[in-house]
Amino acid sequence: MPIHMSGGRLGCERCDMMTIDPQLRALADTVEFGEAYMYVEMFNAISPTFARAYGLQFARFGSAIALNMKAVPQIFCNRILGLGLREPATDDVLDRALAHLRAECGGNYQVQISPAAQPEDLEARLLARGLHRTRAWMKLYRDAAPPPDAHTPFRIEQIDVGSAPQFGDLVTSSFGMPALLKPLFIGPLGMPDWHYYLAFDGQRPVGSGVLFVHDHIGHLNMGSTHPDYRRQGIQSALIARRIRDGLGFGCHTFITETDYHSEEAPNPSYRNLTAAGFRLAYPRQNYELIRVD
Numbered sequence: 310m311p312i313h314m315s316g317g318r319l320g321c322e323r324c325d326m327m328t329i330d331p332q333l334r335a336l337a338d339t340v341e342f343g344e345a346y347m348y349v350e351m352f353n354a355i356s357p358t359f360a361r362a363y364g365l366q367f368a369r370f371g372s373a374i375a376l377n378m379k380a381v382p383q384i385f386c387n388r389i390l391g392l393g394l395r396e397p398a399t400d401d402v403l404d405r406a407l408a409h410l411r412a413e414c415g416g417n418y419q420v421q422i423s424p425a426a427q428p429e430d431l432e433a434r435l436l437a438r439g440l441h442r443t444r445a446w447m448k449l450y451r452d453a454a455p456p457p458d459a460h461t462p463f464r465i466e467q468i469d470v471g472s473a474p475q476f477g478d479l480v481t482s483s484f485g486m487p488a489l490l491k492p493l494f495i496g497p498l499g500m501p502d503w504h505y506y507l508a509f510d511g512q513r514p515v516g517s518g519v520l521f522v523h524d525h526i527g528h529l530n531m532g533s534t535h536p537d538y539r540r541q542g543i544q545s546a547l548i549a550r551r552i553r554d555g556l557g558f559g560c561h562t563f564i565t566e567t568d569y570h571s572e573e574a575p576n577p578s579y580r581n582l583t584a585a586g587f588r589l590a591y592p593r594q595n596y597e598l599i600r601v602d
Contacts, residue, residue, distance in 0.1 A: 330425075333591075337394060337425035339526065340448045340590050343564045345374045345390040347521045347528045350503075352376065354496035363489065366413065370406040371396050377409075381487060382416020384597070389419075393426030400434070407438060411598070420596045421446065435596045444569045445592035449582055451563045453556060456585050459549040461542035463508045463515060467554075470499045475514045476507060483517070483533035494531060497521075504554060508534075508543045516543035520551040527555035529565040532578065544578065548585045563587070 355365055364379025372395035378386035389406055392398050398406075410418045420435060436442075468476065476498065477491030497503040502523060508516030515538040519531040529551055534543050555563060569592065570579035583589075 334394075334425045336450065336590055337423040339562065340450055340564045340566075341391050341394055341423050341593075342372075343523070343526050343528055344566060346523055347530065348376055348390075349374065350500075350521070350523075351493065351497055354500060355492060356496075359492050364413065365493075368406075368409050368413075370402050370409070371398070373398075373402075373406065375406060375409055375413075377413040378493075379413055381490065382414065383486070384417055384419050384595075385486070386490075386493075387414035387416065387418040388421055390421055392420060392422060393428070393431050394423055397427040398431055398434075403434060403438070407598075418598060419443070422594050422596065423448070424591050424594075432594070432596075440596040440598050443595045443597040445594050446566050446568060447570055447576070447579055448566050448590040448593050449564065449579075449587040450590050451552075451585070451587045453561045454586055455556065456549040456552040459542060459545035459585070461508065461546040463510050463538070463541070463543055463546070465506060465508050465516075465546050465550050468498075468505050468507050472505075472507060472514075473498050476505060476517055479507070479514045479517050479535065480531055480533050483535060504551070506547055506550060508538075508547060510538065516547055518544070518547035518551055520555055522555060522558050522560060525559050525561050527551070527558070527560040527563045529563060529582075539577075544581045545585065548581060552585065566593070 349367065352365060352367060359365065363381065364377065366377050368375040373389055373392040375389040376386060389410065392406065420440060422431060473495040477495045480494050481488055481491055498505050502521060504520040506518045507514045515535045517531055517533045518529065521528045521530065529548065532544055532547060552563060565582060565587065567578040567582060568576050570576035
């Protein structure tokens with residue numbers, strides 16, 4: 310059964326959490342539920358047969374969205390977004406959400422918490438329930454300024470469904486993910502508001518990216534580069550192309566996320582995004598439970 314998030318601007322549904330700065334709360338709402346909405350649409354594009362076979366499902370806990378894929382015990386497919394953001398996470402909601410994740414994820418899972426999440430002792434309550442802090446993800450956003458020029462010797466093309474197998478092969482292999490996830494990544498290809506891109510060396514796909522547009526917000530995702538072609542400007546060119554196209558579609562805001570970045574542990578993806586005008590919204594803290602049974 311598809312789960313649909315509310316339409317309209319991704320604004321706060323509740324504004325009674327006065328201890329959080331309103332600007333941070335509004336920004337967190339946009340970047341967190343913008344990501345959640347994209348994954349709702351991606352998972353809804355999967356055939357019911359595939360969903361049943363691999364345990365693909367959603368669940369709501371308040372406004373938060375849990376993503377589950379029982380057959381693939383990877384964090385990417387098994388996590389919860391938006392907990393404590395639009396309303397405080399009560400003990401009841403927290404216990405039900407964690408029970409669901411333990412039962413349906415089939416392995417590791419993460420609870421991803423924005424700094425605007427409430428109540429203030431949410432971290433302590435997660436730690437008391439056996440989760441532990443793990444590496445944060447970087448949440449980023451940018452405005453509608455034109456992107457800087459980015460050059461690569463490779464051809465960037467927007468693709469159609471005929472290139473779906475090439476796209477799926479490149480993304481799963483570049484990220485080291487199982488091949489059974491290919492239908493998940495290519496499922497929305499050809500749907501309205503989904504724009505898929507490949508970089509080519511001749512006829513060989515060497516880089517990928519997706520732009521999902523909803524309510525004038527563009528979400529950049531699935532940016533991958535073949536290991537043999539890194540550091541040749543492919544992702545910078547794909548980022549710039551998607552921003553330019555998004556501006557043409559009427560986007561006023563762009564959002565994305567990437568792995569943790571610091572001076573001690575630099576992330577090339579983070580550097581590419583900030584060079585293209587993205588700004589750090591915040592590091593989103595992740596809390597993980599690893600099952601050993």
